[in-house]
Amino acid sequence: MAADVHHISLRVSNARRLLKDLVDKFHFSLFTERVEETAKQFAVRSGSAIFVVNERAAGEEGEVIQTGLCNNVSGVTSENTRNCSSGGCHHLYDFSDIDTPVDSVCNVAFEVEDVDSTLERVVRAGGRVLTDIKVTEDEQGSVTHAVVQSPIGNVVHTLLDKKLYKGLFLPGFEATNGASRMQESTVRLSHFDHVTYACPMGSSPPILEWYERCLGLNRFLVNRDESEDQGFIVQGTDVGMRLKAFEYWKCAKEGLNMPGSSSDVKPKVKFVIAEPLPGQGPNQVETFLEQHGGPGIQHIGLHTPDIVSSTRQLRAAHVQLLKPPDTYYSEIGKLSEIHQVGQSLTALKDNGVLLDAEADATDNDHWNNNQRYLMQVFTKPIFDEDTFFLEIIQRCGATGFGAGNITALWRSVQAYLDQREQQEKSKNKSS
Structure with missing residues (x-):
């Protein structure tokens, strides 16, 4: 490859x-x-x-x-x-x-x-x-x-x-x-899937322009509900984030010209820009910007061919993983979605694995076109600061990102940050 x-x-x-x-x-x-x-x-x-x-x-x-x-x-x-x-x-x-x-x-x-x-x-x-x-x-x-x-x-x-x-x-x-003595990793994290940047509000247009002009990377829609101008908006009472993404196509005539380029090879490089929405108050992107000292890489997705097995091994090795909201697996249609692609609700729930349909799949073709879906699990920040973390992802024909998983991730990270903030306040009071 x-x-x-x-x-x-x-x-x-x-x-x-x-x-x-x-x-x-x-x-x-x-x-x-x-x-x-x-x-x-x-x-x-x-x-x-x-x-x-x-x-x-x-x-x-x-x-x-x-x-x-x-x-x-x-x-x-x-x-x-x-x-x-x-x-x-x-x-x-x-x-x-x-x-x-x-x-x-x-x-x-x-x-x-x-x-x-x-x-x-x-x-x-x-x-x-x-x-x-x-x-x-x-x-x-x-x-x-x-x-x-x-x-x-x-x-x-x-x-x-x-x-x-x-x-x-x-x-x-x-x-x-x-x-x-290098051998196949027991967790089998096979390759980099994507890189996500945390950036200030309103900064995505010049960033996208730079990558297109300088390196020939092209915009792609992370979800079928995304507006090309506004990006994919994740918004609710406790959620507020804008996502835009770009990638390198190996069939591109100009740009990075990576080794092995050919017209029949699908894109591999994916980058996602996450920026806060106005009027949302403190959130994970702004937390990153403050503790990191400016914009940067918030998380990196690592692909695995078997996320349930990999997640079990990560937990056994005491990797701290984020827990999805309790309501995630009981959301309307989620149980049916999990069963129709042949996954086990118990296995996913026990390991905190999120599952979502292909971003650009329609209701009719999702189940009939190679069952396009993706599964994800996220670690807690791996540095002392609440900045960088890792994502483990398994793509089953999916090329984008699921709306439900994005929202669940946001809420999982936000719940963790809120908990950390409360712990810091309690610690300061006791001292």
């Missing part, structure tokens, strides 16, 4: 703690690392999903700087190496001069067919280039790469061309003991 998202980078204060959770709880495999005096980077994999965990380092005067080396990595040559200056430092395959005061997901790296033409498109469209094209190599070959700033907070996109590289990951990284 051709790579679309090559890897996603996280920048955290304690890499070992996050690694332990990803390996012990989510059954990722640590397979390569780059550990030097001023750089600690670790890559973990489950299926084709790769997270690079970067430990944020303290500067000489105690300020937080970005993990990475200013000079070439030992044994690795690099052209046009960028020097560190005034708060920014070149990180191997990743550069950002915007840092957050908390743990954060900072980079979605794309593997592309041609870095030169992709970067040229970004420049023509007025995008900001953070690092020009570089060629980094070791004894396994070379990788061409560049980094561009996204329109969303501290998120950057590394563009990688690996056609001339035969190594395990990227030049500068060394295999760990886990690389030789």
Whole structure:
């Protein structure tokens, strides 16, 4: 399977703690690392999903700087190496001069067919280039790469061309003991399904425009009830959010030109923008923006071929999962929906799994066209702050997102945040 998202980078204060959770709880495999005096980077994999965990380092005067080396990595040559200056430092395959005061997901790296033409498109469209094209190599070959700033907070996109590289990951990284014994993950999280951004109110139009102009990604409707202009509105007495989404089509004539592009391959890259609605009061998107210090990646969806089995294993590993509202499984039509696709209500309810019909399916074709539906479960935030979390998703022919699940997610997260707020208030009173 051709790579679309090559890897996603996280920048955290304690890499070992996050690694332990990803390996012990989510059954990722640590397979390569780059550990030097001023750089600690670790890559973990489950299926084709790769997270690079970067430990944020303290500067000489105690300020937080970005993990990475200013000079070439030992044994690795690099052209046009960028020097560190005034708060920014070149990180191997990743550069950002915007840092957050908390743990954060900072980079979605794309593997592309041609870095030169992709970067040229970004420049023509007025995008900001953070690092020009570089060629980094070791004894396994070379990788061409560049980094561009996204329109969303501290998120950057590394563009990688690996056609001339035969190594395990990227030049500068060394295999760990886990690389030789990598096997199918017991939880079987197979690949990245989608990335969701939390953004300020009204910010989605320029974001969508940037991704279309600079990278050739196209808008798609997340739900059949969505307005193309207004997006999909999730609104009620305790709900208020606008969603818009975009993706990369491998049959596109221009854009990222990912390896393996062909007209018969369905899109793989999905991005969702979540923004609050006016007049809704405090909510999860605004909580993210406040605690993260600005817009960024709120959650990442990981696909599994068997969500019930995976969820059971995650719970057994003490992964904290959000509980759907008590009324979710008794909503009108939900029991019938679950039974008609052959799923067990007891299994879904016991594991907190949400099920919803295909976003663009009609009442007539939903059950007759490959039973298009999706199932989802969500973790509680995995950082100290109420910011980033993971979603486990199983797609059964579905390509969009279900309205019922979106609403249930919102209410689940909001209930959790309200509970946390009450606990903090009680804690402050007692102290």
